[in-house]
Amino acid sequence: MTVDDSTEPVVVRPPRKKKKVRPKETPPETPSVGPDIDQERIDKLRDLQRNALKMGDPLRGALRSMAGDIFFISQKLNGQIVATIEDSGGLAQFERVGQSFELFLKLCRQADRLANLDQRISEKQLAKASPKPEQSGDFDS
Secondary structure, three states: OOOOOOOOOOOOOOOOOOOOOOOOOOOOOOOOOOHHHHHHHHHHHHHHHHHHHOOOOHHHHHHHHHHHHHHHHHHHHHHHHHHHHHHOOOHHHHHHHHHHHHHHHHHHHHHHHHHHHHHHHHHHHHHHHOOOOOOOOOOOO
16 A cells, blocks of 8 residues: 555635625616605695785785696696606606696696786786876976
């Protein structure tokens, strides 16, 4: 029996490091309006309507209150549009929300008309309230 003195060299390797798994890169999130901002907007609209109903001029009060209703509805509709776009994979699904978005724009336009009408009424009331300077027929004086 022969003893084999030749042994193969043993290679000691350090333990393998675990690979860091990178999370899949996601596209940057679309800036959406958070629930806090949505609630702030709704609170402001309710303040607008409360103040409008306290106005001395019933026409302007009614216009502002109605504008608040339109703003409120458009705010809710906007939230649904944004949620639908985010849930359906972005703007590629825009046709799904096309009619809703068109309605949103119409609501915004109507609110703008009411605001302009309120502004014109306000300007006329201010013009009536401010004294007009006396004008004479003389240009030489």
